[in-house]
Amino acid sequence: MSTSDVLLSCEGVTRRFGGLVALDQLDLEVKRGDILGFLGPNGSGKTTFFNVLTGIYDFSDGQAHFAGENISKHSAQAVYRAGIARTFQRSRMCLSLSLFDNIMVGNHKHLNLGLGFNLFRRGAFARDYEQRYEQARELVRVFSPNLADRMSEAVGGFPMLDRRRIEICRALISQPKLLLLDEPSAGMTHEETHQLMGDILSVREHTPELSIIIIEHEMSVMERITDHCAVLNFGKKICEGTYQDVVNNPQVREAYLGIE
Numbered sequence: 001m002s003t004s005d006v007l008l009s010c011e012g013v014t015r016r017f018g019g020l021v022a023l024d025q026l027d028l029e030v031k032r033g034d035i036l037g038f039l040g041p042n043g044s045g046k047t048t049f050f051n052v053l054t055g056i057y058d059f060s061d062g063q064a065h066f067a068g069e070n071i072s073k074h075s076a077q078a079v080y081r082a083g084i085a086r087t088f089q090r091s092r093m094c095l096s097l098s099l100f101d102n103i104m105v106g107n108h109k110h111l112n113l114g115l116g117f118n119l120f121r122r123g124a125f126a127r128d129y130e131q132r133y134e135q136a137r138e139l140v141r142v143f144s145p146n147l148a149d150r151m152s153e154a155v156g157g158f159p160m161l162d163r164r165r166i167e168i169c170r171a172l173i174s175q176p177k178l179l180l181l182d183e184p185s186a187g188m189t190h191e192e193t194h195q196l197m198g199d200i201l202s203v204r205e206h207t208p209e210l211s212i213i214i215i216e217h218e219m220s221v222m223e224r225i226t227d228h229c230a231v232l233n234f235g236k237k238i239c240e241g242t243y244q245d246v247v248n249n250p251q252v253r254e255a256y257l258g259i260e
Helices: 046-053 076-082 099-110 115-120 122-143 160-172 190-206 219-225 243-247 250-255
Strands: 006-017 020-031 035-039 061-066 084-086 178-182 211-215 228-233 236-241
Touching: 006 046, 020 046, 020 061, 020 211, 020 236, 035 046, 035 219, 046 178, 046 211, 076 084, 084 160, 099 122, 099 160, 122 160, 122 190, 160 178, 160 190, 190 211, 190 219, 211 219, 219 243, 228 243, 228 250, 236 243, 236 250, 243 250
Parallel strands: 035 211, 035 228, 084 178, 178 211
Antiparallel strands: 006 020, 006 061, 228 236
């Protein structure tokens, strides 16, 4: 892999909580346009890695370079501005707000939040609003044409599948270079999961330069959408390769699949 192809490079990334090493000397590379599947048992350090990378937790050791920039000391806001967006395992929607308003929460780096602009430049504000509304609507349409006609409805009335779609749109609206998906199918049926993974593949067709790291426990999901996978156990990377390489690895079969 050439240096120009690498979007994210992690070297020795470690996170300690007192005497507990939750993430242990993780080395990882993600190239532009790649979908990396992140596998491992519960408590293996997958979400901890997302939290460290996005500035929620500090690095205890190691470093990460993103698009050629060292982001190891960045705040969560600076990581977001650099081009990394994420979803969370548990839904974090503002249920009383509209679909459009929920998506715009993820786009604040592109919004003019100045008091003068919003109070006194009403024409410019209206034009900006229309542009943002159409941008959000076109993004939602990639996931569901029917959902794109319900932009003003409160998301509390939507089923879980649509809420997950909206959460991913909220992450994508800022036009990130890297999207982190933390168990996006949590709480959904097998059929809903299948539909959502199809949506993610549609996003990839529309934005082929977007890189994605996805945490999932359903193995068929990883087989369907990933270019390669990495497996953690007790905070350590124990295997990396194609999906078939990973599921056939003896360490993975013992640690994750429960097969000796």
